[in-house]
Amino acid sequence: MSQLSSQMQEGPGEVASPPGKRLEEAVLRIAGNSQDGIQSIGVMLARLAGRSDMEVMTYMTIPATISGGASIFQVHMGTGEILSPGDDADILVVFYQHSYDRHLPSLRDGGLLLYDSSHVEPDNEGLQTRGIKSMGLPITELTIETVGGSGKQKGKNIYLLGLLANLFHFDLGKARSLVEARFRKQGDSVVRNALLALEAGWAYSLGELSSEYRLCPAETRGVNKVTMTGNQALAYGIIAAGVRFGAGYPITPWTDTMEQLRQELPFFGGTFLQTEDELAAISAAIGAAYGGVVAMTGTSGPGLSLYSEAISFAVMAEIPLLIVDVQRGGPSTGLPTNVEQSDLELACYGAHGDSPRVVMAPARAEECFYLAIEAVDIAYRYSLPVVFLSDQAIATRIESFKMPKPDRCMQLIVSDRKPRPYHKPYPLDSVTRHVAPGTRLEDGAYPHVTGLEHDEYGYPSVNPEMHTAMTRKRHKKLDLLASELPVPEVDGPMEGEILIVGWGSTEGVIRKAVDRLRSDVSGVGGLHLRHLSPLPPGLTEIFDRFERIYVVEMNDGGRYGCGQLGRMLRMETCCPRIQGINKTEGLSFRVDEIVDRIREPRGAEASNVRESRQTASLSHE
Amino acid sequence: MSENLGKQRAYPMSNESNDSETTITAATEREVPEERRHRLTKSELRADRPTWCAGCGDYGVLAIYQKMLEKRNPPHEEIVTLSGIGCSSRFPYFVNTYGVHYLHGRVLPFATGLSVARPDLNIFVFVGDGDAYSIGGNHLEHCARKNVRMTVVVMDNEVYGLTKKQTSPTSPIGFKSKTDPWGSQIPPLNPIKKLIAAGATFVARSVASSPNHLMSMMEQGMDHNGFAVIECLSECVQFYPGAFDDTHPRRGGKFSEVPADHDIGDDAAAYRLAEADPPGYFGVFYREEKTTLNESEGERVRQSQRRFDGGRDSEVLERLMERLT
Numbered sequence: 001m002s003q004l005s006s007q008m009q010e011g012p013g014e015v016a017s018p019p020g021k022r023l024e025e026a027v028l029r030i031a032g033n034s035q036d037g038i039q040s041i042g043v044m045l046a047r048l049a050g051r052s053d054m055e056v057m058t059y060m061t062i063p064a065t066i067s068g069g070a071s072i073f074q075v076h077m078g079t080g081e082i083l084s085p086g087d088d089a090d091i092l093v094v095f096y097q098h099s100y101d102r103h104l105p106s107l108r109d110g111g112l113l114l115y116d117s118s119h120v121e122p123d124n125e126g127l128q129t130r131g132i133k134s135m136g137l138p139i140t141e142l143t144i145e146t147v148g149g150s151g152k153q154k155g156k157n158i159y160l161l162g163l164l165a166n167l168f169h170f171d172l173g174k175a176r177s178l179v180e181a182r183f184r185k186q187g188d189s190v191v192r193n194a195l196l197a198l199e200a201g202w203a204y205s206l207g208e209l210s211s212e213y214r215l216c217p218a219e220t221r222g223v224n225k226v227t228m229t230g231n232q233a234l235a236y237g238i239i240a241a242g243v244r245f246g247a248g249y250p251i252t253p254w255t256d257t258m259e260q261l262r263q264e265l266p267f268f269g270g271t272f273l274q275t276e277d278e279l280a281a282i283s284a285a286i287g288a289a290y291g292g293v294v295a296m297t298g299t300s301g302p303g304l305s306l307y308s309e310a311i312s313f314a315v316m317a318e319i320p321l322l323i324v325d326v327q328r329g330g331p332s333t334g335l336p337t338n339v340e341q342s343d344l345e346l347a348c349y350g351a352h353g354d355s356p357r358v359v360m361a362p363a364r365a366e367e368c369f370y371l372a373i374e375a376v377d378i379a380y381r382y383s384l385p386v387v388f389l390s391d392q393a394i395a396t397r398i399e400s401f402k403m404p405k406p407d408r409c410m411q412l413i414v415s416d417r418k419p420r421p422y423h424k425p426y427p428l429d430s431v432t433r434h435v436a437p438g439t440r441l442e443d444g445a446y447p448h449v450t451g452l453e454h455d456e457y458g459y460p461s462v463n464p465e466m467h468t469a470m471t472r473k474r475h476k477k478l479d480l481l482a483s484e485l486p487v488p489e490v491d492g493p494m495e496g497e498i499l500i501v502g503w504g505s506t507e508g509v510i511r512k513a514v515d516r517l518r519s520d521v522s523g524v525g526g527l528h529l530r531h532l533s534p535l536p537p538g539l540t541e542i543f544d545r546f547e548r549i550y551v552v553e554m555n556d557g558g559r560y561g562c563g564q565l566g567r568m569l570r571m572e573t574c575c576p577r578i579q580g581i582n583k584t585e586g587l588s589f590r591v592d593e594i595v596d597r598i599r600e601p602r603g604a605e606a607s608n609v610r611e612s613r614q615t616a617s618l619s620h621e
Numbered sequence: 622m623s624e625n626l627g628k629q630r631a632y633p634m635s636n637e638s639n640d641s642e643t644t645i646t647a648a649t650e651r652e653v654p655e656e657r658r659h660r661l662t663k664s665e666l667r668a669d670r671p672t673w674c675a676g677c678g679d680y681g682v683l684a685i686y687q688k689m690l691e692k693r694n695p696p697h698e699e700i701v702t703l704s705g706i707g708c709s710s711r712f713p714y715f716v717n718t719y720g721v722h723y724l725h726g727r728v729l730p731f732a733t734g735l736s737v738a739r740p741d742l743n744i745f746v747f748v749g750d751g752d753a754y755s756i757g758g759n760h761l762e763h764c765a766r767k768n769v770r771m772t773v774v775v776m777d778n779e780v781y782g783l784t785k786k787q788t789s790p791t792s793p794i795g796f797k798s799k800t801d802p803w804g805s806q807i808p809p810l811n812p813i814k815k816l817i818a819a820g821a822t823f824v825a826r827s828v829a830s831s832p833n834h835l836m837s838m839m840e841q842g843m844d845h846n847g848f849a850v851i852e853c854l855s856e857c858v859q860f861y862p863g864a865f866d867d868t869h870p871r872r873g874g875k876f877s878e879v880p881a882d883h884d885i886g887d888d889a890a891a892y893r894l895a896e897a898d899p900p901g902y903f904g905v906f907y908r909e910e911k912t913t914l915n916e917s918e919g920e921r922v923r924q925s926q927r928r929f930d931g932g933r934d935s936e937v938l939e940r941l942m943e944r945l946t
């Protein structure tokens with residue numbers, strides 16, 4: 001059955017690795033249709049790698065339609081620190097001709113192609129010139145042969161999982177237990193078939209390939225690791241942060257965090273409500289926060305627009321609240337399942353009136369956990385709303401990272417309802433600390449929380465000095481926070497030619513770009529910001545030490561040749577040497593896109609990495 | 622990233638004494654038997670002087686609310702008075718209880734969050750017809766459907782008062798407002814029918830000028846375990862004077878109570894009763910005992926917590942995350 005021998009091709013100049021040689025990392029891409037269960041083997045493979053002491057990072061595309069449509073899963077496994085999902089694949093698995101046609105360019109020269117020989121006819125000559133090895137096998141038929149049954153394609157993904165687990169020398173026992181856990185709910189016979197498929201795939205003869213893709217044992221061996229998506233890490237971070245009430249409305253890519261919180265917050269005595277819309281979601285969260293229960297709401301792009309009136313209330317009424325926005329492509333309904341970083345300005349400024357709030361962004365899945373804790377801490381220390389800006393890439397990416405220690409990092413915030421002599425809700429000279437209803441006030445004067453401008457006791461006031469003083473007070477909370485933030489660290493030398501600045505999910509590619517540029521640029525550094533409003537201190541001094549500052553963002557460069565963070569940084573530092581490297585394709589940056597753009601600067605007006613010919617010039621005609 | 626962010630903290634940190642007590646001490650008068658508890662007085666419930674126009678129907682609602690609290694005497698600190706935006710929604714400033722003046726149309730979801738998070742509180746919501754039936758109409762339906770525990774009084778003047786005379790969803794056909802100077806041509810919505818159709822479990826109708834009747838409706842609303850709505854006609858003397866003269870015997874109108882033989886458990890009968898020509902009937906149209914959202918969410922928490930048999934939060938989190946190792 002094996003077509004390995006006939007189709008195994010040796011690239012010119014490519015020498016097969018001697019047995020026993022070990023790889024440090026490998027990028028695997030699987031491409032097919034969404035009903036092929038690609039996401040689920042991707043997830044299991046990532047988890048298996050995580051259990052095998054690998055660092056893992058993945059890249060997924062979820063088709064907008066639920067079934068049908070192309071789907072890929074890319075997993076970058078390695079034993080060092082994995083920073084990005086990887087640009088090009090070392091190994092490409094394709095189920096169909098269209099997957100082959102579309103994804104072959106992303107397979108690196110000298111890589112390995114695995115294909116379903118019942119559906120794909122590769123161009124062997126083309127492969128040979130690129131030094132690509134290939135192996136075809138009729139995956140569907142082989143699966144049916146082992147599992148039996150009709151022509152149902154179910155199970156072929158598990159067959160493939162077995163084959164890949166063998167290719168990478170993962171532990172069969174660990175793979176079995178993952179598969180068992182995955183199918184347990186569906187009954188014994190399903191588990192049995194899945195295990196049959198897994199073992200048959202495992203037993204498929206890989207011939208010479210069998211020694212080529214063994215990964216090195218990791219440096220972090222023995223460290224207990226978790227493997228999860230950014231959205232899962234976020235849900236656990238929210239719980240660890242002490243949040244015990246949440247409310248939301250489903251929207252991609254935020255939804256799975258919400259589903260998880262709905263199911264798991266009750267384990268902690270908390271509640272998560274699915275509301276009728278986002279206006280209700282944020283209002284319910286503000287209501288619970290007012291009641292003294294740590295609260296959050298979450299959404300993606302369009303929902304953040306609907307939040308804005310209530311955000312303005314939370315600023316005015318000084319309500320501590322965590323607001324999550326998992327960004328996707330916009331404007332409007334935009335690109336629901338793609339990545340973009342274009343909600344930053346909305347997060348920072350979106351709402352009427354002067355309404356300062358805190359905005360933070362995690363750079364990777366692990367940070368979703370810890371930064372959520374910090375975000376809630378800030379919300380309570382300054383009594384204000386904090387917007388937590390994740391993005392689709394972080395949300396759906398699976399990473400393996402050190403298991404957090406809940407007994408050390410879990411935050412507990414409880415409302416103290418002991419009677420007190422009196423309460424002034426809005427003191428001008430200190431941060432507001434609301435008392436929750438249920439707290440007896442011995443002077444018998446109960447406070448009002450309000451969206452009207454008010455005096456220190458919460459009564460409406462149109463006094464000009466009062467409005468000025470209260471407006472300043474609300475703003476000063478941001479100044480105070482900014483003064484308490486650490487100066488961010490530069491990755492690389494403290495001065496030089498180029499500084500690459502970023503935020504959110506681009507951290508890994510930026511760090512790789514910095515590494516790659518080191519060979520030909522004297523002094524290149526990276527700076528990744530987690531605090532976006534207020535910005536951390538020391539930026540002016542850092543920027544002063546570099547000749548050119550590039551701000552890498554997945555949003556439009558606009559009129560000034562830099563994107564949303566770039567513009568904010570120009571405002572903050574008045575530094576004219578800031579320019580943007582922008583991408584608006586709904587896809588993450590590749591390392592070479594950043595590197596190429598820096599090596600051949602094209603002037604500020606053409607800052608997008610690729611500009612469509614149709615819009616290069618625009619006129620009324 | 623530090624993983625040592627863990628800290629225990631009690632908010633609010635009092636400005637003058639800062640002790641590190643972290644447990645919730647719901648020191649209320651609840652444990653004190655009702656007869657021995659301090660009795661709320663009218664003056665204790667008074668706050669800012671109302672800013673409503675002289676003669677506004679809303680004064681009547683405020684007076685009855687204070688009188689009812691005095692009579693029923695719940696622990697003072699457990700009363701929460703909430704409102705949206707409108708003349709009527711200035712309400713919380715005029716009564717000395719915990720109060721929130723929230724957004725136009727959104728106070729019901731605010732109250733939902735508060736009610737579910739704090740089922741121990743007595744939550745009262747006061748809103749206008751525009752707030753409840755127009756901008757907040759969707760929330761009203763969903764609160765009714767979910768049966769969230771709270772008492773809502775809609776102070777319906779059939780006009781937008783605060784913004785000075787625009788057509789409201791309850792303005793009758795022919796009503797001349799600044800947005801319909803030629804007379805409104807859109808049929809008004811019928812709040813009682815809307816509420817019954819949405820599944821509200823307590824629906825009553827009253828008028829601010831009948832204090833005893835309103836008091837009875839509000840007390841029954843307060844006693845109802847669930848979402849109780851009292852649609853209360855309340856005259857805007859400024860922009861729709863005389864709107865409810867037809868309910869007032871002394872002004873030549875007729876105050877008809879819900880007929881004694883009406884079955885308040887029959888939603889179809891209530892629906893038909895609500896179709897009576899103006900000024901219609903007053904009283905409880907519909908009442909039903911149904912599981913509240915507070916109860917179902919509370920039960921979910923109890924069941925979920927049983928699964929980890931009372932483990933500490935950090936242990937539970939660790940066990941959940943261990944599934945992903």
Ligand SMILES: Cc1ncc(C[n+]2csc(CCOP(=O)(O)OP(=O)(O)O)c2C)c(N)n1
Pocket residue numbers: 706707708709710725748749750751752753776778780781782783784789
């Ligand atoms: C989002 C929003 N839209 C509009 C307004 C302006 N506004 C305030 S109150 C009101 C209507 C008030 O009518 P109603 O709810 O019937 O209360 P009333 O003043 O009659 O008691 C409007 C339109 C607002 N505050 N917020």
Ligand code: SF4
Pocket residue numbers: 672673674676677678679708709778782783856857858859860
């Ligand atoms: S405008 Fe109408 S509703 Fe508003 S206070 Fe005056 S009378 Fe009352």
Ligand SMILES: [Mg+2]
Pocket residue numbers: 707749750751776777778779780781782789
């Ligand atoms: Mg009105």
